[in-house]
Amino acid sequence: MEQVPLAHLLILSSALFFLGIYGFFTRRNMITMLMSVELILNSVNINFIAFNKYLFPNQLEGIFFTLFIIAVAAAEVSLAIAIIINLFRKFNTVDVEEVDTMKF
């Protein structure tokens, strides 16, 4: 795997990141927006692992950051799905445009 240049990994992760950005801004369904956030978090994880592997192979810091990102993502998804289910009970939809009780 030493033959793959670092630039190709960075291209992969940034393309995945901006796919997630596009999905986050075009989708109006809360569950699909959550999936786009997952894509963004995974591309960042690829970046951390690649930098740890190629630039600082004597340290483990990138691996720790990835581990903590995965843990925080798990907590975030579970909370978001609890909120989505609660909103669905109240409004009978998961569209972000129609949930506007707190809008001024």
Place this chain on the structure above:
Amino acid sequence: MSASTIIFYIVSALVLVFGAMSVFTRKIFRAAIYLLFSLIGIAGIYILMNMDFIAALQVLIYVGGIIVLIIFSIFLTHQAGDKLPKPLFKRIVAGASMAAFGLIVVLGVFYKTAFKVTTEAGIDHSARSIGRQMLDYHHHGYVYPFEIVSFLLLAALVGCIVIAVKIQKK
């Protein structure tokens, strides 16, 4: 080109194609399944980089936990087989232009930056050394953030129950 290099390009193409299909498809259940394949491909990239522990965690948490949770929530909130509405044209233009502009800027920065790639072997990335440094509290150990994350997970667990519980009306 060695075999692992070719496998890397195939797997990364699969990751990008399935990620794009997950973003562009209009059937929500299919979007979840495409996201599942994309996450499995990312685990394959970790394996090709010799990060076995991270790949195992990726499969365990993302594929086994988060995708299952998302599919459950889709079944709780959607009729099977109904299509999502088409996004507005103005929103597609805004999102696509923003994503393209950001991609160009980020790739330009990567192109200009001279990364000092080292080829030395480095320390091993086995679960043993990761665990030793994570639970160490002398030499740059990570036991304090570890405790904070465990507390965060506990708080998220309790918070999910409190938010999603159904209050019985008498």
